[in-house]
Amino acid sequence: MLLGYNEVVVEDSARIEKALAELIGADSILGGEAVRRVYSSDAYTVERNAPVVVVVPQSTEDVALVVKWCFENEIPITPRGAGTGLSGGAMPALGGVVISTKKLTNILSFSIEEEWLHAQAGIANLKLSKAVQPFGYHFAPDPSSQSVSTLGGNIAMNSGGPHTLKYGVTAQHVLGVKMVSARGEVVQLGGPCGGDEDLLSLVVGSEGTVGIVTEAWVKLTKNPQEVATATLCFRSVVEASKCVGAMVRSGVTPAALEMMDANVLSAVKAGFELEYPEGTAAMLLVETDGVSGIALRELEEMIQIGRDGGAIEVRVAGDEQARAKLWTARKKGVGALGRLAPTVVTHDGVIPPSRLPEMLETVYRVAEEEGIGVANIFHAGDGNLHPIFYFDEREEGKVEAVIRAGEKIIEKCLELGGSVTGEHGVGVEKADLLRTMFDSLTLEVHGKMRGVFEAGEGCNPCKIIPDAKGCIEHKMRWRGAAT
Template identity: 45%
Template sequence: MPRAPSPALTACLDALRTQLGAAAVHDDADSILVYESDGSRLHDAVPEAVVFPRSAAQVAQVVRACVRHGVPYVGRGAGTGLSGGAMAHDGGVVVALNRMNKVLRFDAAERRIRVEPGVRNLDVTRHVAPHGLYYAPDPSSQAACTIGGNVAHNSGGPHTLKDGVTVNHLLGVQVVTPQGEIVEVGGDERPGYDLLALLAGSEGTLGLVTAAELKLLRTRESVRTLLVAYPSVEHACEAVSAIIGSGLLPCALELLDVEVVDALTAAFGLEFPDGAGALLLIETDGPLAGMKTEAKRIEAVCKEHGALSVRLAADDAERAQLWKARKQAFGALGRIARHYSTQDGVIPRTRLPEMLRHVREIAARHELRVANVFHAGDGNLHPCLLYDDESADTTARVVAAGQEILARCLELGGTLSGEHGVGIEKREAMAQLFDATALEVFTNLRAAFDPTGLCNPGKVLPLGRGCGEVLAAGKQVSS
């Protein structure tokens, strides 16, 4: 049952209705209900209200009202995040930025574009494509996810292997600070600290991005996309290390295991060679000069490492189809299970075969099915734990298996998250990755930016509680 709104919240919302208009403030039961979850379902929490600002000035009004009345707030884009980062676990207000979706400025000659945070990732590329340009970071959710969310999570994607993640493509941002000030944060060209590096991936805990200036790349002259089948994931992983080690730098190197292949077969009618235990999707791009040689060398390395077959995408349509299948792989898992929970650990590439054995072993021990589709070139895993019921027992097994997988990533010299973020999901594990001093540095930075502690509280930094308690706290709010 919904809790009675506190007088502070009522006062805050009244103020916002006056400033933003009544239509921009929703606190009815049905509206707040659908904002209880994002792209993951393990961390649901119903907020107390959702507000829809239309401009940076309105975002600043929202932040100031929240601060004045002591109401926590959290920014949200398209709600495609996978770590519970946009959930209002302490109640309060969800600041939905998806209606701020205008392209503000585009300079084709300087290859830069300034957009509002609600512009979808793919729409940036669509906007600039007629000028032979594109925006490189391409998270699988790029058709739906927003630039604001990408900045908050420093999003990656298959093609960041060569071109780098969001922070490498940020030229500037406008933020509303937790003090309610609108600040233009400069990039590399102005002397000062690299605030872009700090803000990218800060998961909305240091401010709300209200505009982002992005670097665009020129569409490359030629592209070759290969689909290579291997008898096992181990073979495929070895090929990955060999390709990278040989000095070839494909722009994407993706691995799909047999479970994912099954789901994709169901969803898209893809056909794969018999006996394939894993597929590598490899793409290389660049000037036409030398492209043939490069593709041939990649093919040769693939074959040296036991490829069953190598298929070169015949044309743009086939290439697009392969990528569509890859990018919708998570969603397609709905064909083979009702729910999934994915992890996002990164490990040194050479440890991939070993890690995948651990993943299978951990899943089996918890009686869960697991499907793997991930950025092999980066060593960025996405083991998807599949489950069909939401019982407490199943959920507990999923959570436990996920934590074990992450712990193993850390043991192998890896990290907790390559692109999905820490959010609420992994915050307790942060203490295993950073020592007390490093965490204190984070805490100090956060307190300096957000002295009232109302900006997306409870995310990223550990509270010192176990994950079970965190989940229980989340459920409590949502029930």
């Protein structure tokens, strides 16, 4: 059943707040103009729309009560973790109720012997690894936002990260979930031993459109015996890109293979007092891991490829402190770009790694054509680009230029045989661009996956496949709200 969801306006807030407070308690309800402003977007700030009410349930049962009430009253719901998403997946497109998992932060149990951990969805990704680190384990997916982004958010977006090159994205590490369906039913798919992989394959990456994951069982990954890390600086982006291709094809699977260009290095240099050789146009960060003796040998192979490819400087981490320093540019690079302009927008697309030189040439040319700054910091080993545009959104026409530039870059990704998104998700940002990747029949079938879980258009409306009637008419206003 598809309900005729329309936008819920702020005048409805008192009625909704009162009803929800009666269900889950007034201390789990957030209202007011400031709250509505904060929850009007995630980290993709180009498009905004304010919710009417924000709720912060403290249990799966509370989430179920809220969702059931919203379903029965035809109020759209938008799930939200930490709000670090970069495609507008947590933007309340039709207003309504934002359901935040910020109070669902407990680790419920774990088994080192069986290598699984059971936690609530609102816990930060990094806390999972910290909890089992004393036992020599970690949770492998490591998005750059891992210190704040939540387990539930990672599941919704099927998040990646630098080490997914070797260890895989979130989907490969989820054994089971407890989920509140769009009708307010609680369902468990899989569990500590896995199971239900067919349905889980649809839930992971569904961006909150089929229900709200409130708990999950995830795989724990044993820490490698040895980790070896190096950075390699190059005089040109093309040289560095060609080395990426050679490394991917070398027979070694690095744990991470990341690239940062001169604009990123210049920002981190100023922010963190790091030094790079004069004339560095791009830097690769390579990490190998595995059993003792192997990781270092594999790193040496990678370094030799880099030297043969024109690396002008190689730094190898001798200990954990040095490793952390080598990772600084990668971990802090996006934040440091705030020094260059008041607004940064991170894009996401994927190409075959062998086409990196051609793709990066396009990225720089498009940014120049549109008159905006661009820096590149990305997962080079799997061809997952993250062009970051920096600009002043108060300047007339800049937001539109950024949107245009993003679309041109994605078109090029598709021309090269890639994807519109590698790990940030479709959200609202790429709902239109999905039409350039899939034909209309395919999109129709993808859209029907909501129905498999009996989710109507009220469950995170306007995301992935935007069919709700309100989505199109409100789209221009979301964008206008950013300026």
